[in-house]
Amino acid sequence: MAYQTGTASSPIDLLQKMVTWLVSIGWTQDMSASDAPGWRAHLHKGAIYVHLYAAMYQQPWAGSGNTGHAIFLYLSSAFDGGQPWNAQPGNPPLGNGTTHAVGVGMPLETAGAIQNYYFFSDAAGDNIVLVVERTPGLYVYLGWGASLLKVGTWTGGQYFFGSMDGAMTCYLEGYGYPVIPSAGIQTTSSCPGALDYLGADCFFVRCDVDSFTGKWLGLSNNTNVDWGYTGKFCMCSVAPSGNATLEYSIAAYTSSGGPAPPFGTNTWDFQNVQTSSADARANLLPPLIWAQRDIGEYSLIGSIPNVFASNGVGSGFSNASEYVIGTTTYKMFPYFAVIKQ
Numbered sequence: 430m431a432y433q434t435g436t437a438s439s440p441i442d443l444l445q446k447m448v449t450w451l452v453s454i455g456w457t458q459d460m461s462a463s464d465a466p467g468w469r470a471h472l473h474k475g476a477i478y479v480h481l482y483a484a485m486y487q488q489p490w491a492g493s494g495n496t497g498h499a500i501f502l503y504l505s506s507a508f509d510g511g512q513p514w515n516a517q518p519g520n521p522p523l524g525n526g527t528t529h530a531v532g533v534g535m536p537l538e539t540a541g542a543i544q545n546y547y548f549f550s551d552a553a554g555d556n557i558v559l560v561v562e563r564t565p566g567l568y569v570y571l572g573w574g575a576s577l578l579k580v581g582t583w584t585g586g587q588y589f590f591g592s593m594d595g596a597m598t599c600y601l602e603g604y605g606y607p608v609i610p611s612a613g614i615q616t617t618s619s620c621p622g623a624l625d626y627l628g629a630d631c632f633f634v635r636c637d638v639d640s641f642t643g644k645w646l647g648l649s650n651n652t653n654v655d656w657g658y659t660g661k662f663c664m665c666s667v668a669p670s671g672n673a674t675l676e677y678s679i680a681a682y683t684s685s686g687g688p689a690p691p692f693g694t695n696t697w698d699f700q701n702v703q704t705s706s707a708d709a710r711a712n713l714l715p716p717l718i719w720a721q722r723d724i725g726e727y728s729l730i731g732s733i734p735n736v737f738a739s740n741g742v743g744s745g746f747s748n749a750s751e752y753v754i755g756t757t758t759y760k761m762f763p764y765f766a767v768i769k770q
Contacts, residue, residue, distance in 0.1 A: 431550045431770040437543040440498055441468040444483035447500075447548065447559060448472065454554035459508040464489075469514045474554065477587060478505045479573055480530075482514050485540050489514055490532070490596045497599030498540050500559075502571045503532030503633075504589050521633055521645035521659055531647070531657040533591025533631050534598030535561060535569035535618075547749070547760060549735065549767045556734045558621070558767050560760075566748055568617040568762045577634060577718060577731035584642070585635035588718075588733065592618035594629030594649075594657045617763035620738040622648065622665035622716035630657030632665065632718075636730060639723035646720055664727055666717035667738045668700050679719045679727045682738065701740050709745025711752060713737035713759065713766055735768040 433450050437443035448461045448470050459471040459478075466485040471478065482489045482501040489501055506519025520530035537543065545562040556574035563569050569592040576586030591598070618625075625631040630647035637643065638661065646663040649656065668683035682700035703712040714737055719727035742748055742763045752759045752766065759766040 433548040439540055440483040440537050443543050444468050444470055444481055450548050454550050460510055471508050477575055478508050480517050488599055498537045499534045499598045501534040501595050502589055502591055503530045504573055504587055532595040534595045535571050535592040536598050538563045552770055572621055574734060578734050579731040580729050584637040588634040590621045590632040593625045594631050597627055597629050619669040620667045620716055620765035621736045622733050623667040623669040634663055636720050638720045662721040664719045682714055704741050704744035711739055711741035713739050737766045739766040
């Protein structure tokens with residue numbers, strides 16, 4: 430089954446349902462076990478190893494003291510049951526050479542029930558998107574896959590993303606709400622690939638670029654290693670709905686680095702006028718990914734499969750409604766849409 434929706438009684442129940450669904454679409458379960466009070470899960474498909482963690486007021490990342498309720502994610506090249514969850518072989522390491530992994534997360538409201546989840550996969554089961562309605566009308570997500578839709582020929586392609594940088598996902602439970610309203614906490618997360626509200630790493634791609642080979646690029650504009658800096662950046666054309674600013678040397682869908690509504694005023698930017706006021710048709714913009722070169726400029730390397738930036742919800746579409754174009758069905762969420770197969 431390439432698509433599944435339902436409810437969950439807790440973050441642990443949500444993760445266990447993810448594992449069952451992933452196995453049903455072709456993934457192999459390497460481990461799914463209690464890591465009290467949370468739950469860890471490790472699966473693979475071919476050479477892609479995914480590591481998931483349901484935190485119950487915990488922080489599974491090394492180097493961060495903030496705790497909370499969330500699902501966390503990173504990819505690596507292997508699985509070793511004798512290693513901790515955050516130190517699997519071939520993980521994306523921090524730029525300072527430490528061995529523990531960096532990754533992404535989606536914050537959940539509490540240890541209690543989750544009212545709606547949506548699991549998406551392509552036909553082959555290679556590219557995965559998990560969307561959760563954590564409170565009414567507020568959506569968060571995780572995703573990963575075998576390869577970006579590449580532009581040109583380059584080595585690598587595996588990618589993963591989340592609503593927020595992993596180490597900062599529980600930031601608000603540790604320190605309270607920030608001054609700037611944050612996507613994923615007070616409102617739905619920005620489109621996958623867009624910067625999180627802190628400008629910390631919330632998207633990673635394995636890409637050999639110039640002298641930076643055999644490593645992961647992190648989508649961020651912050652070199653703080655505690656926030657996921659791996660040594661070289663990538664960037665996305667989609668403007669964030671939070672406070673982070675875009676890199677000005679890429680071709681972006683907005684003419685300004687400031688936030689989109691409801692936190693900003695860039696209502697006339699290209700990205701925010703993609704739904705027709707006449708007939709409610711919505712254009713869907715692919716999240717284009719750019720890799721930083723050794724000279725400091727950026728080159729286009731591809732786009733994220735099956736997800737699109739959209740401003741359709743609130744402009745003719747409702748939360749989790751379906752939009753059919755030809756033979757393709759898109760599930761609509763605030764700021765983004767996902768292909769339903």
